[in-house]
Amino acid sequence: MANVTLRNVRKTYPGGVEAIKGVDLEIGDGQFCVLVGPSGCGKSTLLRMVAGLETITSGEIDIGGRVVNAIEPADRDIAMVFQNYALYPHMTVYNNMAYGLRNRGMARPEIDRRVREAARTLEIGAMLDRKPKQLSGGQRQRVAMGRAIVRQPKVFLFDEPLSNLDAKLRIAMRVEIRKLQRRLNTTSIYVTHDQLEAMTLADILVVMNGGVVEQIGNPLAIYQKPATTFVAAFIGAPPMNLTPIDAAEATARQPDGTGAGGAILGVRPEDLALTDDAVPAGGIGYELTVEAIERVGAETFVYGTRSGAAAAVSANPGELPPGEIVVRLPGQSAPTIGARVRAVAPRDKLHLFSADGRNRLGG
């Protein structure tokens, strides 16, 4: 078992593209660390650097007290589960799992014992003689997990292992991965772009964007106090409502002067309520025209445009367009489309960010 420590790790590709711009990360023994971020944010690159599949331009990666920068992937004592599983198509399930052990010169009885034990754990005992082609997606996923488990490595690395599965299976496997990791108590690093997966799996959540770490911490702490507007918009679905406010209002809300250049006000959809009452002191109120309604059963999302704002589309996928506010209502009751409503939130539910979105103001 082992700690994994990254010290100012950087990756610059030949040609000058900087994929990782200095990452510091400390993962404790047995912890489950999830790297999350949009495509191209560098999360997979970082994982592959830990695995040894990408070179490290500068900085240090330390696994279990040993700097592994110059050590071959096979000798780093890690096991990796790939997005497309990367099973050897010509080998049986048994041989897929045994291959890495044989290459290490392990004795036959020990290999057999480990493979059968992993197969029992993952409930693939009946498929040991089949080829990957004869397995379903979920079963292949299990074999890929099995191949990692039999190694009994210091660290598990997962590179979006669930993204090729259908939605239902993904949730089931997500829970299984978490249980398995708890039982084996092996330090794990898991890469995903799915914020729900990230929230549910992580002991430590690392939100990345553009090659830098935006925030590291406990998933709920990050949800409650996002450090930047990027994190605020990325973690949580639908995303946090973010509206720019002018210097006067910012100073009123944040008297220490940090909001002198204007600020961005954020409020989560579930913290807004539709009401006819007056806006509470220090809170926020939006006058909205209802544009769209999504009913998903247990909850209902109401999308409205603020009066005075022009209809627009969002600049980035996953973000709300300017002027649009989303409100999450419990249950199934909702106003009609076109109705004019007021959405309010109390003061303690508001988030305040600097105008460039890079810093959280206040607590």
Add this chain to the structure above:
Amino acid sequence: MVEREGIRRYVAHAVLWAGIAVVAFPVYLAFVASTQDNAAIANGQMSLLPGSHFLETYYRTIFVGTSGTTREPVGMMLLNSFVMAMSIALGKIAISILSAYAIVFFRFPFRMTVFWIVFITLMLPVEVRIYPTYKVAADLHLLDSYAGLALPLIASATATLLFRQFFMTVPDELLEASRIDGAGPFRFFKDTLLPLSRTNMAALFVILFIYGWNQYLWPLLITTRDDMQTIQVGIRKMIVTSDALTEWPVVMATSILAMLPPVAVVVLMQKLFVRGLVETEK
């Protein structure tokens, strides 16, 4: 397939049968001729039904040879051709799979230059470079030897290209999984790449074996001794244009014998061959 109605279907079948007849009849005729008496053929009185000299002619062809022209048993020629075709096919596969492996999976200086040089040799078939090749083979004392027959034809740009294209479809993750599983370059090649290339190799083997078997010009140049000549050259030498009488039954039997090994290779490897051409195993 589009189902054709009525008369059009019969026309289509008639055309196909005509095609088969055109291809198959000469082969049939060769077989018939090989079982007849030479005098009957020379007189132009050959029957279209097999004659009674089958065993006699084939025994003589394989173990004795013609009495006048080459005097070399065709069995020896078959062996020579077989050794040559096998060496060329296996040699080409071995060389090109290794060079494709180097070009696709290793980063070394002038990698693309090497690839393009290999690629350009596609424009230089044996016939074009035959004189310098002969000179080199002669200087290396390869005349009248199996090495001389096979070696100069082994380097193959086509097979290298084919393997390169196939290797490029192998997902990177497979290589990475191998690295994590502790397999070095040689193990990855032996344990993963070779088994995956099985059908490709089979398809190439069929094509290359027939290519090697059908070589005529190169064996003609490189061999002078009768016991080193290949069957393709042998057939030609059996047919005399001067006053001596060509032993047509033996010539025809030799032709039939020359056809059998490629047919056998295609029939035996048909399943793998077709899979290698159409299916990509993932």
